[in-house]
Amino acid sequence: MEVNETTVVMETAEAGADVAVAPASSVVSPIIVPSTGWSAADPAAYNGGRPPTITHLAQLELEPKGDNGRWGALDVIPTKADYLLDYLRANSLWPLLSGLACCAMEMMSAATSVNDMDRFNMFPFRASPRQADVLIVAGTLTTKMAGPLIRLWEQMPEPKWCVAMGDCTCSGGRYKRSYATVEGIDRVMPVDVYIPGCPPRPEGLIYGMLKLQQLIVGRRGQWADRRVGPTVPAGV
């Protein structure tokens, strides 16, 4: 085991040594690699540019636009019940009890006594993604956490919404240039509401959630039009 380990580290050390002599040519004209993470405004962005393996969300994407399965029984009873359902959904948003970093503190503070999210029926925080409606991504998303976060998102049943809370989740924020962070979660998952601020105040979060309610009520019927994947235009 010790020997094996040694070999591994020798490898990596050599790699590091090679990089140590970065060619001076790169100083003059750095070569920018075109990234598939930017341009993809389609389900392909889910796993970094490849067409998604079958999840229930990917299957929704395969559906013809317009009528997808979010109305459940009402697929066979086409009525104006969409209005009612949107009203219900907008008024019972169960957030997923998941915080990544600093903003999670403000998220909890928004749910506690001083400013009470429960007034708007944005409670209770569900611990299991199967029962959650809205994923509040609060805090810096690192590349190591990206996989679990995407899986959480895929485990949530439709209809579901995503709220990006804080600068780090909107754009990378103060850790934009780190080697281990994702510059905005919209590279890896769809986002409905962006709440800037480092961190945003609890009132800001509640305002964003109220905006999300308006979004839900206003977007009746056109569910399938939501773009899955990065919403950042190329070249930003």
Next chain:
Amino acid sequence: MGRPPGRPHRPRGRLTEAPPDQSRSRPTDTALKRRLEARLGDQLAGPVRARHDTTEIVVGPGNLAAVMRALREDPAFRFELLADLSGVDTGTVLQVVYHLWSPLTPDWLRVIADGLPREDPRVPSITFLWKGAEWGEREAYDMFGIIFEGNRDLRRIYMPPDFKGFPLRKDFLLPDDAARSPGMGVRYMEQPVAPAETRRQPVLRTSPGTGSLVAGAGHQELVAGETAAPALSQGEPGP
């Protein structure tokens, strides 16, 4: 945290160890200095320095275990608390720096294991003295690639286990230093996509700055060399 325009980039040189100017420093405990020289003067690689409330000794990686054991268990020292364990990259060599606390002296003691080569940096692990140093050593291994011989659990602790390169080394360039980084603008999530069977190859997961993504002749060879390396078989998913 971008740099304001027009501000010259900081010349990133090697670290030059200037001798501490004794005029401004206030050495507090001179007795400790004498005791250290008397007890383990032969094992020290350099003079005992004292500045502020910190006494500093430098040892070679060979003597480290003996020195630390003496410092912890000698009733004359009783440095019971390992305050910190840190790796340092001076640009030429790597160092491991320990900070110790003792109830017998108002000073911090800084022990520097100096002169670790970049290619194969190795120091003995001190987990037999402080079991709590285990994660500190894991972090130093993760960030600097320093191998602590005797640590049972020397894994990556922060970066993913298949990550190549050591972020805190000076030759690991952030995209921040855009003018000098071969991997400028390359972000982890943005790397070009390869077929699924080659996905486990570490080339695609090399960090920004390791240069494997730059289309250049030298780097192509580097890529080839890395893919051919036997260590890659460890990256494969389990059966």
Next chain:
Amino acid sequence: MTTEHTRIRSLDDPHIFVDTPATIYDAVPPYPPTTEREAEFYSLQDGEMLINLGPQHPSTHGVLRVVLKIDGERVVDLDPVLGYLHRGVEKICENGDWHHAISNCDPLEYIASMFSEAIPVLVAEKLLDLEVPRRADYIRVLAWELNRISSHALFIGWLALDLGGLTPILYGFIERDEIVEMLAALTGQKLLFNYLRIGGVNGDLNHEFLSRLGDWMGRAGQRIEMQQKLINENEIFVRRTRNLGTVDRETALRMCLTGPPLRATGIPYDVRRAHPYSVYPELDFEIPTRTEGDSWARYMLHIDEIKQSLHIIDQVLHQIPDGPIMAKLPRLLRVPPGRAWIAFESPRGQYGAYGISDGSDQPFRLRIHDPSYFNLQTVGLVTPGHLIADTMAIMSSLDPIMGGIDK
């Protein structure tokens, strides 16, 4: 819990797909073991199974992932997996100048960020041999102790929350919100106050802060007493925390424990007394210690420290002198070359920083030593043999903050 049967996204890398569901369901990493410890942990005996807590789990504060090896309800062994919040702060600090480092170190300890933002400040001041105006020092101590109280109030609530009590965390949050709003009135920012500056503080005490502070001091700790009324005499709470995760003195020293977990074992090590910094030598306070070393002792210790902090705040408000709050410094700060190690007492223990400067305006190396990083690994030592429910109690009694642990 996964949506795919054949191909499952790896836990560590969203690009990787692991082909056997068993690997994910058993929380086994998708690569062969690389160390003895890993091989020993991920090989199961008869009747044992691995269960994966986190990285998203209600009671791992933040994105800590703990793989438990359980036999029935009993924890045989556990393996914490860190790095889900690793933001590379040390590297970023090397790439910005000393002033940037303040705002980069700020979110490390996001419950008590007034402490983590002191790291580059104190290091640079030590390297510059800088004398901070005494008023600035007093203001710093005031802010630190207020922040310590808010952090401890949250700790009490979280411990109760992980034991199943819903209410104390909300009382703790009321206290915390009051203090943080107070500090926001002083600093202008709610949670991550960029308040400390190299050579002083950002702004002088203003009227709103003082009025809020006076209002709060009138009924200081009232809700914390409400919490204690809910908790202290509660038979269930006491039975669930007594003799739980007990650490003795020798083990505590070997595990590099600092802060309340160390003092709960009877060692009165507090940097405010062991290596006095700022104006703490001029203030009168005690170092509360306990001897049991279990979760209950850690909890009671936090309450004692809250009282001590209130005492300190009282003295500071009486002794604070007039004068400047910033030392005279050049705009473009070039720190003289050298190495400096500073340590100060954060709510979770000894916060250390080791800075190296090469004479330029940027730190050559800024090592950040987070106490809860070293405190957390005690979980692996004391938890085996307890039940699953006790794992949460022990973890939250050690009070880990992932922002500081993962850096």
Next chain:
Amino acid sequence: MHAEGRGVTVITRPWQRLTLLGKILVPLLIVFVAVNIALIGLWASGLLPWLIQATLDVLGANVGIIRFLAAATVILLITVPIAFLIIFFEMKIIAFVNLRVGPNRIGPWGTLSSVVHGLKVLAKEDFTPTGADVPVFTLAPVVVYLAAVMTLLVVPFAPGLYGFDMEIGLLYFFAVGGLGVIGLMMAGWSSFNKYSLLGGLRAAAGIISYELPLILAVVGIVLLTGSLNLTTIVESQSGSVLDWYIVRQPLGALIFFIAATAEGGRTPFDLTEADSEIVAGFATEYSGMRFGFFFFAEYVNVFILSAMTTVLFLGGWNAPFDIDPVLEFFNIATPVQAVLDPGALDMGLLWVIALGAPIVIGILGLMVWMLKSDWSIVRSLIVGFLLFNLLLSGLFIGWLAINLDWVIGLFWFLAKAIGLCAFFVLMRGTLPRVRIDQLMGFAWKWLVPAALLNIFVTAGAIIVIKSLEGSL
């Protein structure tokens, strides 16, 4: 579930996209259409009268089964508003304990927010994880919910108001109530998730070990009453508070309450869905309407357990004080006969309705307008109309309460039961959670011996009293 549907026919995909509700409704629609067509055919062929006659004969042959089914359906429908009510209580009371406001947007004082939650859950995507045992996974919530509902069948709400009156009602209650743990086990095992598995096993261990003290605690009552019929038990407590069994069996009442808390999986015994340990317990993998079943079943259980505590120990529908002596003191004969016979004034009735109501409304409106003169006349008239209706309905309910004793009985019963529910919720807001070994130890080391002691003491007391009566 998604795996087979990959790129296959047009029929299977919409079927998979339906929620559970849809999967139930669509076949019903088809069946409905088919039955209509068949009826039309029968009518055309002239066989319809014969068919109706045959049906009536079959129904008449076994009335008992029909009655049972009808009662079960009614009870099933009743549980839903009960669950909504208790969920709202829980949200509000816990908010009150937490110094919060609680939901106050939907409906007056947020009363409809629980309804919104429930209906939303119905319309979520219904999801079955791969690797789950699909039939078991699907049936588990149904088993849990039905076990809860069927126990409610034997609870006597008021004199003459019960789902089904059995001689062995108590036995039936414990037998059917024990079925719920099977549903939890099914859910925990079939979810293919370790949290669920742990939750299901915890539920099994806890409930099985708490069934024992739960049953032993009521043996004393059975000894005193000499009957397993719940109606008999309630009637034997008629009178004042002193006749309730909580006075005669305080230890039994305490044990029953604690064990009932554990049965319902409520704090401090809510290990089955301990958020901070095993994410959501047996319900971790459940989404949409199936989770809604669990969610409802929990609160229906709370109501049932408090209802049983009321029936067994708090005197059921009996008023806490004896009303008859008071009435006799005022020479009021019960039940009061209606003084007004509407049939007496045949034509005057129209006048009363046509003139009396507007006059009273006008008077009330005038009074309102005099009190608040800044209101417009119309507004005050509307308020007057509402007041008039309030008055009338108050009078009507009072008349009912005096003449039909089940109304006042239902009032007392619901008051006691919902008060107990509120107490459950209060405990949830206050207490932390016990550990699994403490749970079991408490059951086996304390509750069971105490229940046995209770039985012996009761039996001894009965023998002594009997012998004394014999000697006298």
